[in-house]
Amino acid sequence: MKNFIFERAELDNLVETLKRRGFKVIGPTVRDSAIIYDELTDANDLPIGWTDEQTNGTYRLKRRDDAAVFAWTVGPQSWKKFLFPPIQKIFATHRSTKGLDFPNSKKQAPQESPPIKYAFFGVRSCELNAIAIQDKVFLGGPFIDPLYQRKRTGVFIVAINCNQAGGTCFCASMNTGPKATTGFDLALTEILSDKHHYFVVEAGTELGEDILKNVKCTKATEENLATIKNITEQTVTQMSRSLDTANLKNILYQSSEHPRWERTASLCLTCTNCTMVCPTCFCATVEDVTDLAGKQADRIRKWDSCFTLDFSYIHGGSVRTSTKARYRQWMTHKLASWVDQFGTFGCVGCGRCITWCPVGIDITEEARAIRENQP
Amino acid sequence: MATAPDLQSLKVDYKRNPMLPWPFQIRRVKHETEDTFTIELQPSGDLEEFTFQPGQFNMVYVYGVGEIPISISGDPANPRTLVHTTRAVGSVTKAMDKMRRGDILGIRGPYGTPWPIDHANGQDVVFVAGGIGLAPLRPVLYEVVAQRERYGKVVLLYGTRTPSDVLFRQELENWRARFDLEIYVTVDRAMSGWRGNVGVVTNLISRAPFDPRNTMAFVCGPEVMMRFTTMELHKRGVDNEHIFVSMERNMKCAIGLCGHCQFGSVFVCKDGPVFRYSQIKDMLVKWEI
Incomplete structure (x- = not known):
């Protein structure tokens, strides 16, 4: 060193x-x-x-x-x-x-500025x-x-x-x-x-x-x-908060019907703040837009959030219509499926989602409630 | 603690940018039913051929309108013609429906996992299709028909809304005329003149002629149809390891980066769309995953 x-x-x-x-x-x-x-x-x-x-x-x-x-x-x-x-x-x-x-x-590939x-x-x-x-x-x-x-x-x-x-x-x-x-x-x-x-x-x-x-x-x-x-x-x-990660992935996978999701959904505004401030959230959507003359069409990538209804829309409707399903998707992704996908949690404990949630939902508190009330 | 991939080892290769579509020219548009159509395309840029495996899909881009995933419905033995069959439901498919011979579409692909038909050698093969779900199965049907001697019994169970919604009618009739294919079509609502089955496609499973202990099943249709079909197949005695389903989710990138197509821990675009039923069965029975 x-x-x-x-x-x-x-x-x-x-x-x-x-x-x-x-x-x-x-x-x-x-x-x-x-x-x-x-x-x-x-x-x-x-x-x-x-x-x-x-x-x-x-x-x-x-x-x-x-x-x-x-x-x-x-x-x-x-x-x-x-x-x-x-x-x-x-x-x-x-x-x-x-x-x-x-x-x-x-x-030829277009010349790009360095x-x-x-x-x-x-x-x-x-x-x-x-x-x-x-x-x-x-x-x-x-x-x-x-x-x-x-x-x-x-x-x-x-x-x-x-x-x-x-x-x-x-x-x-x-x-x-x-x-x-x-x-x-x-x-x-x-x-x-x-x-x-x-x-x-x-x-x-x-x-x-x-x-x-x-x-x-x-x-x-x-x-x-x-x-x-x-x-x-x-x-x-x-540090006054902590998130116990022991066996957390399995606990969350087994808790998809946990009553806590309903309680959190009754508070969550699906405002997407937590996903916008999160340093690991990577979801994006694309928009194809043309100029007024229709001579140029750009594809624009924009941050997206699993909290919107549009996020999971396929013909006939959205897959995750309820707030419960959308909060569950976000938190289960962060603390469970992320591990299967990328070999690490999708959460680094920065606390932004807690600070910037307008109703103050705390991911550490949610994880604890689910862990401590296993059927 | 997460460790990063070695950045220096990743060389930038803009020619293979997976986010850029390739131009394809429309050769033919065929209206299949009232709301479904098939387009045949050929590469119009540097690409000469387009090879794919049955079950894979493309991202199809209509200039200035948008880009959506559509499964490939053509014959894998013919790499010079790319075929997509779809229903005109959204802004992109409705714009496609208005396109004509000579028009250009953008194509990215092929993406996703194929139907594992190689593993079905020597076994009975059962296809269960619901509605437009027949389209992603057609390439593998072509392949099976072309190499018919490799398999035991070959059965297609196909359910759709009404007799006028039957897709690929001529092909189905040709296949039905063969003695070595079992084709059963059922409709939700019949009208006079319909001599086939009426009812949901799952009703056909219990009577279909195949040996459940020596069968590979390929299922594609609406999610609720797949839930009940897989249950019915399992009830009949088909091992969950031998049942394959094709999933559908919202997709923006098709390369595992946009997050939209997550289905539990899997990305439908890169881990699917074709999944072994045993891999996803716990998620398939839950709502809003």
């Missing part, structure tokens, strides 16, 4: 270095009363001195009395919006007097896991999503280890955090005491190490590493 420390002021230098290396640096920033992810001009765009308060159906930003940069957890957005954009054109077909011109009927080189700055461990899960979905085969692949390849990842748990976090129980263990180029831990504000950084790749050459670092000491260990342990202790 290659661990170093650098002073808070050097964080600006790290952002600057990535930009100089041609990366489009995306990171957290405060906008519209939330911490969202967008392009960073410099490190001053980071949510310095902010924190968030989260619980079922509630998210509020609050000022801190210090200048901590990463003392908050996750907002409504995830990195998926960059790798798997909410609205994305798949291809265009043209109509002329000569007939229809399909992209595949061209002799893909954007992203650097994700401040990726939390749950998010790293979410990215790894979507990698499996989109790149695991038998078919590979070329749109996702194009955006994903070459992304530079700066992880941030959480130094406090959010009100809806449960990553410790999902074994997905709070400390980043793999899948990053650099992993930072922010340490802020009365006198000293600094970062411990772990290089996960050679490129990461190379980038650090432009940042004033010193080797991390045993003491620094012990501090990180303490921070991680404290963060785990702060």
Whole structure:
């Protein structure tokens, strides 16, 4: 392991270095009363001195009395919006007097501009896991999503280890955090005491190490590493929610007629918020739209949600007409069928679905109710 | 903790982008019944042939209207002609219904699992079709008829709404005229002049001439029909491992990425549409899965 420390002021230098290396640096920033992810001009765009308060159906930003940069957890957005954009054109077909011109009927593949080189700055461990899960979905085969692949390849990842748990976090129980263990180029831990504000950084790749050459670092000491260990342990202790995953897949498969689904359905508004904020949800629909003259038809891919009636529509009606069936589909997919499909849960314990559910349905609570009331 | 596939090992190959349709030209449109039609297509771009296995489907794109999954209903021995039979029910199929010879459609495919007819060597073969469910079975019927000597008894049980809804009427009559095929057609509602069976197709199973201990069954039709057909076949003594059904779900991508066609833990597009009954029977008896 290659661990170093650098002073808070050097964080600006790290952002600057990535930009100089041609990366489009995306990171957290405060906008519209939330911490969202967008392009960073410099490190001053980071949510310095902010924190968030989260619980079922509630998210509020609050000022801190210090200048901590990463003392908050996750907002409504995830990195998926960059790798798997909410609205994305798949291809265009043209109509002329000569007939229809399909992209595949061209002799040569169209010239494409080189893909954007992203650097994700401040990726939390749950998010790293979410990215790894979507990698499996989109790149695991038998078919590979070329749109996702194009955006994903070459992304530079700066992880941030959480130094406090959010009100809806449960990553410790999902074994997905709070400390980043793999899948990053650099992993930072922010340490802020009365006198000293600094970062411990772990290089996960050679490129990461190379980038650090432009940042004033010193080797991390045993003491620094012990501090990180303490921070991680404290963060785990702060986590008030947990999801027991033991035998969970089988329990859910056997519980398709559990009375709890009816109860949850009586609260659920099928608003799709949970699926929109979820960093692993990958469902999409397509729309074929033409220009006014009918000379060009685009196929647009858009995020979709299993909570809509339209989602399961086949001639004659929808397969999942009831809210019960739709909530059951979502949760059973996340915590059971995902395991059969991709060898991992579809949940990383980020807590977004709990925070952003307008009626405050809590997936950990639902799983517990089903587990504890087995027929 | 999920581990990612090795990104460097995945080479970008835009020529094989599975999201792009290929242009096909319509050679013929044939109206089968009042609301069903068959279109014959040939590749119009770089493709010369279109090979598929019976039971597979394509994504069919009508310019500017939309794209839907439709099973292939033609003869697998003829890769120069792609055949789809469908009912005009939605915006895409209704637009297709208005298309004529020379028009261009987009095709992606073939996708999905085939009917495992190779495993039926030396056995009786029973096809049970409901309504338009006969279309996805026709390619495998062609194959069985072409290699008739490989199988024991070959039985088709086909149920549809009324005598005027009978699909592929001429072919059914030709097959019925052969001594080595057993073709039974039943309708929900008959009218004068109908000399065949009346009632649901499951009623035919108990009397059909096959040896249930040495039979492979291929079932395609509305989901409720498949539920009762599989139960009836099982009751007759056919092993659940020897019954195959073709499922249908909403599909947007056909390559396992859009999530729409999930049926429990399987994706109908890439794990199906043809499933061994034993694999999905627990889900088939539950509502709204």
